[in-house]
Amino acid sequence: MSQTRVAPAGARDAHAVCRLGDRGAAVFDLRVALTSTGDAEAAGARPDQSIDPLVFDLPVQQAVRAFQQRRGLVADGVVGPETARALAAARWRLGDRILAHIPGHLLHGDDVADLQSRLLGLGLGPDRVDAVFGPRTEAAVRDFQRGIGLPGDGIVGPDTLRGLAGLRRAVRGGNPHALRERETLRRxxxxxxxxxxxxxxxxxxxxxxxVANGVVEADLVLDLARRVEGRLLAQGVDVLFSRIHGDGGDETVRSALANDLxxxxxxxxxxxxxxQAQASGIATYYYGTDRFGAWSVVGEHLADLIQRELVARTGMIDCRSHARSWTLLQRTEMPAVRVEVGHVSNPTDAARLSDPALRDVMAEAIVVAIQRLYLGDEDSVRTGVFRLAELRSFMADLAG
Ligand SMILES: [Zn+2]
Structure with a gap:
């Protein structure tokens, strides 16, 4: 971790404006900043590319414009307070400094943005990437730390960084299973x-x-599966059942069946x-272990989609999606998701599950989630608002 950094131009005085023709140490600092962001090189604005590195010349202006354009700022080539702030933020890379929530002095920078986007990628808050380390980011860091067995202190130091780096390798490159799974889905x-x-x-x-409150789980989930089946058949899916009349065997038998088929x-x-009768709500599960290692990226995605659709459409309590290493999830060679559609021990959940209309809503939610999985990440269809027919016409639009 390097703690020494050259102060970027403008950072010494947030209101200083630096523009074409200016001369001084701030311009040198600006050249250094633009070099670290990669904008100086092509423009010829690096300090060593100039006869007088203290002068704000045309190459510097061009480099400032390039930087502003990339960052979505007004590309006027003038370093005002906003550009100076953006330059200051751009110089921090994750790992350069320890990150923590400091009330009254919120840390701001690209390192925070990188951290936030990785946390979001894991389904942890904050609700958006704003490059500011606030209380929501701190809460998400705590969740992440507990998830990997670290003390949840909310401070991003070496151990947390190692955890994030390991995870990124697993997701983006080092985990052949995850890569294969994604590739299969893409193809x-x-x-x-x-x-x-x-x-x-x-x-x-x-x-x-x-069995509780008049609901028998085995019967209810078979009925729900039948409702899912009809909708999938209508979309041209080959639907198979692990059991209809018999007992279906244990999870080893069922996972072997899935693999054989x-x-x-x-x-x-x-x-x-x-x-406790108060416990209620819906949860989904995908294959994964508590520690990093193997887990199903597609399973996680599908579990998350099903969870969101079910909760959005039924209004039932969101018990979230979780990684588990249960036999059926672990032994299946394809993505598998287990859905717990409610608590039969809860009178309200049980009454709702007894209503065939709700089971139709649930079946539709599950099928829409499956459809969304194949639509891919890049398409943003709002959760819980599409009916299947609408989704199909959306698909037709995409295809045409
Ligand atoms: Zn069960």
Whole structure:
């Protein structure tokens, strides 16, 4: 970690304006700043590229414009307070300094923006990348730290940086499984036609699953699976079931079935039950271990999509999506998601689940989430507002 940094031009006096024709030490600092952002080189504005590095000449102006353009600032070639601030921010790279929430003196910089975008990529807050280390960023850092087994102190030091770096390798390059999974998804294209999806209603046969408040889990999830099936069939998907009449076997048997059938996805449907009747809501699970290592990137994405669609459409409590190393999730060679559609032990959840209309809403939510998975990240269709028919016409528009 290097702690020494040359103060960028303008940082000494936030109101100083520096423009063509100016001369002084601030211009030298400006050249250094523009060199570190990569804008000086092409313009010939590096300090060593000039006869008089203290003069704000045309190459410097050109470099300032290039910087402003990249940052979405007014490209006037003048270093006013805004450009000076942006230059100051641009000089920080993640790892240059320790990051923490300091009330009254919020840290600001590209390193904070980088941190925020990585946290967002993990599904942790803050709600946007604003390059300012505020309380929401601190909360997200704490979540991340606890997730990787560090004390949740909210301070981004060497251990947290190592955790972030390891994770990035796993997501972006070092994890062959994740890469393969993404590549398979990308190659598959955007249509559901011809895909094979295994629906896995939990329990079955003598195993009724959770039974409470008049709801029998095994029956309910089979009914829900049937509703999902109809919608998937209409989209040209080959739908398979892990069980319809029999008991379906344990999770080892079910995951082996999914692998033998070479399904593209597995959706496992369950209900939850808790000792306390107050516990309620929907949760989704994908394969992953607590520590970094293997986990299903696509599974995580799909779990998140299903979770969001279900919560947005039903208004039920959001118990979020979580990584688990349960047998079915771990042994399946394709992305698998387990959905817990509510708590049968909660009278309100149970009453809602008993309503076939709600199960239709849930089925639609699950199918829309699957469709969104294949639409890819780059398409932003708002969650919870599209009906299947609309989504299909949206797809048709994309195709045409
Ligand atoms: Zn269950």
């Amino acid at each position: 598959a294209g955007r249509s559901l036609v011809g895909r094979t999806i295994l629906l896995d209603p939990g329990h079955g046969g003598p195993d009724l699953g959770c 070479a399904a593209d996805l597995v959706i496992s449907l369950h209900c939850d039950a808790a000792a």
